Amino acid sequence: MKEKLELIKKDFADALNNVKLKEELEELRVSFLGKKGKITQVMKGMRDLAPEMRKEVGQVINLIKDQINKNIRDKSIELEKKAVEKKISNEWSDITWPVESAKGTIHPVSIIRMELEKLFISMGFEILDGPEMEDEYHNFTALNIPEDHPARDTQDTFWLKNGKLLRTHTSPIEIRGMEKRKPPFKFVAPGKTFRNESLDTSHEHTFHQIEGMVVDRGISVANLIFTLKSIVSSIFGKEVEIRLRPSFFPFVEPGFELDFRCQICGGKGCSVCKRTGWVEYLGCGMTHPNVLREGGIDPDEFQGFAFGGGIERLVMMKYGIDDIRHFHGGDIRFLKQF
């Protein structure tokens, strides 16, 4: 009987070696361990053995059964592994195949505008909006711009037949903002503005500005400098040197022009900064008492500052765009770059 078992063991080993497919493995198992399998047959013959022999042979049979089961399991894993390897070896993708992004694009002016909005919201500013078809009062008169100021001329302003005009700056939102608020407050207002200019690479009749205003008791030039410095640094994502130059805008007093260190040349002087090392960016200043009064705010009690600047200039600096006319061109070849 022992010899018989040895023979079976050898038979199994040979048969296992010849197995190539997973289905054959099951057949092999049945042929040894199934109801009519070789081992089962041997076990049936055990009835004829003496009890002590039966125990001994039983143990041997169990060992062989375990061994067969284990071998079949191992073989199965091995075959599966081989099958996967074979499958993989024939599969290949061309990773150089060109594909397109599944996304459309947001206009570069909107991208920067949204970034600015996010920045100001994080600083606790409210974001306001105002009409593009504005009245003379909000666009000029309330902003302390005198009746005979050249800015009111048709050469600069798109006047409309209904007596209104297309706003020439976002500053009228200062007045609209003040009318509906009690200090302290701080808001910014990005938006489209219009000037009656002829087009060239750096002039547009339609462009975007962002206006900002902060009003509270005791607001000072020192506060303005602090705020604008942190805004400019946030825009560029690093500490950027700024400077204020005296300048004149009717709605602020004192008024300044804010320059920042040219980020193209680092201040050495290049064509972008006209070799000065500085880029003129914002008009700003302490809100003129007449303007506060028009907004219903007592200038003896409250002080404020305001600032306004173009958005296109930032976009052009950021992406190196050389012609402002692209922004209103509607050309996908331009738009899809952002």
Place this chain on the structure above:
Amino acid sequence: MKISLDWLNDYVDIEDIKAEELADRLTMKSAEVEEAHWVGAHFEQVVTARVDKVVPHPDSERLKLATVFDGKTTQTVVCGAPNVAEGQIVLFAPLGTILPGNFEIKVAKIRGVESCGMICAQDELGLGDDHDGIMVLNDDVEPGKKALELFGGKDFIIEIENKTINHRPDLWGHFGIAREVRTIFEKPWKKELKYTGIDVDSETEKFEIEITTEKCLHYLALKMENIKVGPSPKWLSTRLNNIGIRSINNIVDAANYIMLETGHPMHTFDRRDVAGNKIVIRNADENEVFVTLDEMERVLKSDDAVIADENRVLAIAGVMGGLNSEVKDDTKEIVIESALFAPTSVRRTANRLDLRTDASSRFEKALWVENCYLAMQRFVELVKELVPQAVVTSKLAVGDNSENYGFKGKIEITTDRIRSLLGIPEESLRDDKIVSVLEFLDFGIDNKNGILSVEVPDHRRSKDVSIGEDITEEIGRIYGYNNIEPVTPLFGMERAPVNVELEKTNQLRRMLAETFKAHEVMNYCFTGSGDLEKIPYDVEKLVETVDDREVPYLRYTMASLLLKDVHENLKNFRDFKLFEFGKVFSTESERARLAIISTGEGSDILEMKRIVETIARDLRIPDLRYERPSDDFLLGKVLLHPGRSAIFSSVKPKIGIFGEIHPSILKKFDINVPVSYIEIDLEELYGLPQKNVKFTPLFKFPSTDFDVTAIVPEKTEVAKLIGILKKAVDRKQFVECKVVGHFSGSPIPEGYMSISFRIVMNAKDRTLTGDEIKTNHEKTINAVRKAGFKISGDK
């Protein structure tokens, strides 16, 4: 405006200040210096030299070899000038000289011969335009003299950005700039200009001034005799030349010089051309014709102010004099005008005539009355210096109309208020510093323990200083804004209100780009009559046209410019979507709109509906309803294909439109592929309430479904069929009805189509039995048949 530092040095000693630093400090404290450069530096290097020998160039017919002696050494130069000759005294630029235009003289080999230096022509030295030959000096000039002994020394010229001094009439002349420099560097006056009076040498005439227009505020006239018109001396022509003014003759140059010194424009008439003794400043007659100094015929309007004698116009006030009375070479007697004209009037006239002169741009800035007197006095002084025998032969004739001009009062402000506005602590800005700055700038100060009563000087009263904040600016800029320590504003912790509309817009912007691969565009809000013909609409011309601009309308639909964008982009792309957030206008109002335009793959009406549904889902607005356009809402009837378009509504009617662009509109825009379009009124859309999101428990038991395929005539709305099916089944067990397929063509009879529906049902508390499903299925089939339609397989 150009400023010469050499000239400034007449009034304030600036020899110890570096030119570049002065320019920089002016930018930071007074007015922007946009450009600065040295002129005449080469005059220290260029010398006089004698041409000792001229021989032909061995290898050129045109060139010559000249041997020159510069007082110390002898050099050979290759010279192309036709007029070079032996014995001439010329101007010689030795090696190393840098001529204007940053042109450095180096050893050069010209056709095989070494040239060491250059004999200069007039233009090469920046002395004029002449390039016909080299400059030849009188032969009594010795060789070896530095050119600066002949042409004046070097000078540093700064150019001030005019727009930064629009509000500062006092800075339009050297003396005003000198006042700033003196304040910035705390220097005493070297020479202060003050009006002290003009002596009459011998009165031969009396003039009368008559002002009949509010456009003239003040007018002074004075006569001088024994004038001798001739070239200006070197110092005068050099000064003018250095700041870009061409020297003409001593009298014209004197007027220009005084304007550039005091900022006040002067004008001189030839006495022979002024009839009588009365000068009248009046409004021009309508369409009066007048020839200005530049020999141009000008047609005047009654809005223009003119200077006239009893017969005719002599000058356009504040803009330009007339050819009829200009100073000529033989002029012996002159009448001098020093006047003040109303800024707005001068600006309007100059703009209308397109004649912006140095004079008009200064009058526009609002000069001051007192400056008329100072300028007149300085002019007389200068003419007497240039023409020693000249005499004043009339009293100063005065016409005044300036009673209500400029700020008259005093400004009361405390030093604490100044510090508070600037945000500077007292230890950094003491009261005495404040007072000292103002005094340097010629303000009169009465200081009572920090309470200041400030008297504004004449040159600041006419325009820019009238309130305490103006005084604060003077202190701030001289203190230096960049010396102010930044301080964070103190603010409460309240959250800033959120701009909900803006957030929605940004959300949709991202969604359209990300989900629908659309590109955002920005178009102008202007539209021309060409567009109006393409998309007819009853709209008024809204833009006041100044010239014949092509775009007198503001856009009334977003479609016209987007269709143009599509037309243009079709040259490079086939499948694309564009979207734009923008405004449309009418006489009464403006409306915010969102428009989406689509062509190529994925551009059918259902894709438009999908976008609209996604917008609704994104904004969580209540369910949308769709109907065919019945009126002109958003121009839907004009713009869109009548069979392939819809108006959609929600809990409020009419939010927007979508559909295919009408083929006849496409044709007008020269587009020959289908284009779909959506336009949404954002005020309506954003005005909708938000839907409450409420969780529905998931079914515990599996759902069951069955399909029904109906054969229906074409143009049968699927919603109608869904309604029939929905109604037919057990309402409590109904989950949804989906369209799973549709088909037309054989074997479906012509004019018909088949649509397959899948009805999903669930009993919520158990699995539905086969019988129940069967019953419901039969009910739906019967309902479809009852409605007059066939079921697939029916005969």
